[in-house]
Amino acid sequence: xxxxxxxxxxxxxxxLAFLFGGxxxxxxxxxxxxxAENQRNETYDVIPSIVPGADKSQTVELTVDxxxxxxxxxxxxxxxxxxxxxxxxxxxxxxxxDEIRLLIGLDREATIIMGIYVLDQKETPGLGALITAQxxxxxxxxxxxxxxxxxxxxxxxxxxxxxxxxxxxxxxQSVAGIVNSAVKELKEPLQHLNxxxxx
Amino acid sequence: xxxxxxxxxERLIAGILPENPIYRQLLGMCPTLAVTGAMEPAMTMAVxxxxxxxxxxxxxxxxxxxxxxxxxxxxxxLTIATFVTITxxxxxxxxxxxxxxxxxYVPLIIVNCLIISRCEICASxxxxxxAVADAVGMSLGFALALASLATVRExxxxxxxxxxxxxxxxxxxxxxxxxxxxxxxxxxxxxGLVEWFGLRKRESSEA
Numbered sequence: 001x002x003x004x005x006x007x008x009x010x011x012x013x014x015x016l017a018f019l020f021g022g023x024x025x026x027x028x029x030x031x032x033x034x035x036a037e038n039q040r041n042e043t044y045d046v047i048p049s050i051v052p053g054a055d056k057s058q059t060v061e062l063t064v065d066x067x068x069x070x071x072x073x074x075x076x077x078x079x080x081x082x083x084x085x086x087x088x089x090x091x092x093x094x095x096x097x098d099e100i101r102l103l104i105g106l107d108r109e110a111t112i113i114m115g116i117y118v119l120d121q122k123e124t125p126g127l128g129a130l131i132t133a134q135x136x137x138x139x140x141x142x143x144x145x146x147x148x149x150x151x152x153x154x155x156x157x158x159x160x161x162x163x164x165x166x167x168x169x170x171x172x173q174s175v176a177g178i179v180n181s182a183v184k185e186l187k188e189p190l191q192h193l194n195x196x197x198x199x
Numbered sequence: 200x201x202x203x204x205x206x207x208x209e210r211l212i213a214g215i216l217p218e219n220p221i222y223r224q225l226l227g228m229c230p231t232l233a234v235t236g237a238m239e240p241a242m243t244m245a246v247x248x249x250x251x252x253x254x255x256x257x258x259x260x261x262x263x264x265x266x267x268x269x270x271x272x273x274x275x276x277l278t279i280a281t282f283v284t285i286t287x288x289x290x291x292x293x294x295x296x297x298x299x300x301x302x303x304y305v306p307l308i309i310v311n312c313l314i315i316s317r318c319e320i321c322a323s324x325x326x327x328x329x330a331v332a333d334a335v336g337m338s339l340g341f342a343l344a345l346a347s348l349a350t351v352r353e354x355x356x357x358x359x360x361x362x363x364x365x366x367x368x369x370x371x372x373x374x375x376x377x378x379x380x381x382x383x384x385x386x387x388x389x390x391g392l393v394e395w396f397g398l399r400k401r402e403s404s405e406a
Contacts, residue, residue: 012265013273020281027285031292038295097303122303125233126379129302 039119043090043103050105050115051077051086064189072186084108087190093178096170098122102178110190116140116179128171136165145183149176204325207332214336221344222393226313230304231345232382238361241349243297247286247305249338252314253331254282259322260330266323275318283308313337351385352376
């Protein structure tokens with residue numbers, strides 16, 4: 001079949017794709033800010049649970065310079081007494097089914113992971129979706145940032161090891177990979193920021 | 200309209216009970232089992248599915264004269280995916296917590312066979328009026344089935360209905376009803392019950 005033949009066959013599909021694409025762009029443009037606001041509110045609500053002692057009303061949103069001339073949004077978690085309690089990194093990466101969006105809590109020196117929270121995921125219900133459950137997220141608590149996280153399918157034997165969820169090794173590895181990338185990228189910039197804010 | 204095709208009224212009525220998508224056709228089992236632990240998520244899912252079904256049926260019916268037989272499934276999927284994405288974004292904007300609670304089950308409406316089957320069986324062959332009646336009937340049938348399952352599970356599992364306490368405080372909540380086995384048990388029992396009633400009705404009409 002020549003090109004004209006293909007287009008005459010598929011013109012409706014092409015036209016609908018443009019129409020629907022436009023409609024979806026319009027919906028996203030209209031609702032996007034509201035959804036972002038909902039996600040920001042949720043972030044502020046969970047910050048005290050991933051950085052103990054933080055007060056959500058004191059938390060400040062900052063932009064940090066990272067390698068490659070890029071910038072990354074972070075939250076400075078501040079306690080009710082005005083003391084810096086740590087940092088929260090919003091990040092994302094590919095999961096098994098779709099993108100996984102995470103919050104990673106670090107201590108003020110960015111040397112220890114204080115906790116993680118899964119903001120959004122579309123992993124397999126009952127398997128990969130368990131990355132949102134407390135037992136899995138608890139495994140990340142108090143792990144030093146000087147070693148790369150490693151996902152194991154047996155009982156963890158080292159501080160940097162995370163036990164994979166049964167039937168969801170890829171989802172578990174995805175979360176660990178996203179945390180590793182974010183920590184690698186932001187650890188030093190946050191340590192510098194911590195020092196400069198101290199001074 | 201083809202002479203033998205059902206009328207709008209027949210389509211509307213058929214969807215509610217005689218051809219109920221869950222109890223008679225066993226379609227849309229994924230949300231049926233997954234979100235019926237309580238009434239609120241079940242009804243949100245019913246409304247979301249109903250909206251997508253209505254929009255997809257109207258759209259497909261409007262363009263039915265332009266559909267090429269070998270490309271029709273592609274057009275159905277494209278149409279359904281668009282309306283599912285719109286529904287997903289609206290839920291995330293206005294019912295954020297519910298959107299999170301339903302998680303991947305909203306995007307999974309795309310693969311709900313109920314919707315694509317109605318596009319194929321009705322909307323691609325009949326007028327917009329009939330397609331609307333069909334979508335409304337099927338949506339009501341779907342909502343009715345989800346509500347029946349969610350009612351049993353929430354009342355027995357938590358002692359509540361729409362979050363309001365309906366059982367005495369002393370009710371020992373049957374935790375299993377809120378869990379996946381409770382969904383299978385309830386669906387199996389209600390399917391058996393509906394089938395039993397159907398059999399009795401057929402027997403009495405034959406007698």
